[in-house]
Every structure is written in C-alpha cells, then in structure tokens.
Amino acid sequence: MNPVFRALHPEEQAECLDLWARVFSPSHDYFERYFRDPLWQPHYTRVCEVGDRLVAAMQMVRRPVRLRNGQTLWMAGIANVATLPEYRGRGFASHLLQDLHAVMDAEEFAFGLLFTGIHDFYGRHGWERLPLPLYEATPALTDLAGWRFRVAEPDDLPFIQRWYEAFYSDHPLSAQRDDAYWRIWTRWDDPKWRSKFYLAEDSSGTARGYVALETHYATDSQGNRVVRAISLAELGSASGDTDTRRALIGFASQTAHMAGASLEIYLPETDIQQLVRPMLPDVQWLGQGSAMVRVCCWESLYDALEPLSAPAPENLAALGQAGALALLFGLPAPESVTIPPHLRERYPTRPACYSPVDSF
16 A cells, blocks of 8 residues: 555544554653644644555654744754554654654744754755764752752742743753743643652741752663762742852752762853862763754845844854754754854854753
8 A cells, every 4th residue: 555644633642643653662641742742733744644554753842942042943843753663674664754854844944953863864854963062961969058949839830930031041052941841842731741840948937949850770780770870950049149050959959969870961162160060070061962953044044144233154054953053052063063263253152051851
C-alpha cells in the first residue's frame, strides 16, 4: 500500500499517542501536553498513514522567544520524530520533515530548533548545528546557613512566574511563558513534575527565588542505576538579588555533591562569570551539542536585527543559518563559523540561553 502523508485529524490524537508511546519510553501522559497546547493546530502534527494505520509521526511546537530588545520571534520546535520499527528505512521521516518545513516557511516562524543525536540526518535536510550554553562544574559543599530549600507547592506558581520574568527578561532565546504555558508545558499541577522546582527561603522564612533541578541517570559496571549528573535547568529571583541567586547555585552544587554526580548548568557565560565562578573554581564549557537550527524566513531575521543596530548587516546569509542566529541572539558562534569583528562589535554576545524546562 502506498503511504499517505498528511496532517493529523483531531480524532486521531489517541492513535498518535499510542504511536509515540510505542516508539519512545514515556507513556501517554508525557505526550498529551502537545495536544493541550493552546497554540497547537492539527497541521503541526504530520503523520504517515499506511492502510488504515498511522506508522510515523512528527510534531512541531510554536514558541515565542525573546530578543535582547524585549521583542519576540516565533520559533518552531521539531519533536517526537517517530516511525514504527517495521516501517523504518523507507524515507517516511524525511518526507514528514519536508512537510513541516513547508508549514514553517508558510507561517510567521523566523527559525526552527531541534535537539538530536543524528546530526547527519538533519544536516542533509538543511539544518545546521548551533551549540547552546551549557557548562559543567565540579560540585562542592557550600555554606547555606540561614537558607532553607523546599519543593514548590501549587500556590507558589505566581511567585515563580515573577522570578522567572525578572531573571530571564534580558536573556535572549528564553521562552516567553504565559500562565497556560506554565501549567501545560511544565505540568505544574502534577506533583511529580512540579517536584523539580525548589524555593529558597531566607532566615526570616521569606521565599526569595527558585531553582529547577533535573536528575540524569546512568548504569554502572555492575548494572546499578546511579546518578550521573544534576542539572541546574534554570533559576529566578527578584531583579538584582544576587545573594539569593548564589544561594540557589549553592543548593544545586550541594545536591550534586551529595549524589556523587557532576553539576551541569544551563546558563550563559555572563551568569557563569558573575554567579558561578566565584563559588565553584572548576567550571568548563560543554555546550548543548545536540542543538540544530534552520532559518525559515531571512526577512524576519533582517527585520529583527535592524532595531538592534541599524542598518542591518548586508549579506547576512553569508554567515550561514547558525552564524546568523548566533549574531541575532548574541550567542557564541559555532567553531565552523567566523563572525567578522565589526559585526560582533555591533552585535556583541549576550546572556542568551535556552532552558531544558522548555524542552519539546
């Protein structure tokens, strides 16, 4: 039977969830948020049908991400690339990806982002690697006297929302989150998912900030499951509250130290230099090497660069997709890209980062 490539029909959501659950380890409840997203549209989920059966699927999410002037751009995130084992090797994923490219280019998306371990596949389809900020630190016990840390409660969300905005409002590439986004994508109302968020309370019992920690596991030589790393996915506090931010980093460091694990930190160099290096001497750049990007609309990039430093640079495409986006967001350029000094002077590096909390 010939395959049919098309948008998902809304009544097929359960079947699509079955497909994703079979291909990946998470169960249905992990993937349901893709369809609960208020920005979801049926043509954002592309499927391949053989006979009366869905055999492959691919998802796109719509995200508003910040520029350094407070404006936002629409980003398209590619996720849930899945083909049933017995139907692999037939080019179904390539066809679905091209279908999503057409959707991305037809709507007001400026660029796409995905995370993958198979760079060659996406590279053949025009995607380019752009490592995003990620550092590794050797954790240590720190003096947290006077501070108490507790798992977030449901009613803490308004505080965390304000702290997030206070910290990330000047961080390009960070996601702009409304209340629906917080509740759906962070699964705030599910205690298991909310448990990654910790609040810091000072000696008076006043909550002053939060940190999101994620635990990564590995298997040792005896087959035992062990903690490989603790990642500081994001943090937040009132503007200028450096004491709280350092306490949050100290809590993350102590948590990793007690677990015998490394500490991964998803913050840009500016924050690392100001907050982390004074506390932890051994900090090294890792980079999110799995990140890849694709420009959907070059005109959108020119329009976004113009207010930052008029006039916009000529021949932006000569930098390549990864180079152009590095310039726009103030990211370090990939090793394969050279940004001319006069352009880097006009568009310097900024505290740009992408939080794992916004994974898709």
